[in-house]
């Protein structure tokens with residue numbers, strides 16, 4: 001199977017691959033607490049694993065991930081109260097995205113995909129792409145961005161939450177979805193005996209600054225992760241990767 005990871009290629013290999021105009025994937029993650037059972041790099045591991053799965057299918061190249069992300073918020077990531085949650089300011093993230101697009105564009109690349117795995121990154125990635133596109137003014141340049149979980153179908157979510165207890169993607173932090181995907185892609189990094197079963201966080205529908213730690217359950221998981229399984233991870237990964245590949249072929253006319 002052809003290697004898709006940029007970090008493992010030499011420049012002559014990359015030069016040859018670029019003649020086929022592949023989509024360049026940039027996984028976007030964070031360094032953020034993910035409960036007592038998952039490592040701080042979950043959003044990097046999962047965005048990279050999912051991007052690699054799709055890139056393998058459509059002949060893309062996966063560039064190194066953005067390992068830091070926009071600030072963890074109490075209602076979607078548990079906030080900044082836990083050791084190891086390292087946040088970027090929004091403008092820093094946007095400018096990193098802008099600079100990366102500039103650089104790939106300088107090398108003649110016209111198909112880029114920001115493959116996001118950290119909820120709070122969304123608008124700052126969008127801003128970085130918009131700044132770059134506005135500046136570069138190349139009508140042939142096309143940049144796609146999304147959060148991979150937005151591709152989960154209702155049918156998939158029914159299989160992952162058979163008792164109909166899916167709450168919201170924001171509350172799924174370090175819970176059934178992320179734990180199942182980690183059990184599928186990186187089982188050796190999941191402390192199974194520590195999977196938390198705390199009740200759902202119940203934050204009000206607003207933010208307060210400075211943030212209130214009472215919004216976040218002590219485990220750091222915003223809702224129970226007890227129903228997680230490797231099979232659920234595989235179901236989500238296979239379905240989302242197939243649908244992302246279809247969307248990317250449509251967007252980029254890729255093989």
Ligand SMILES: [Zn+2]
Nearest residue numbers: 042043174178
């Ligand atoms: Zn996460």
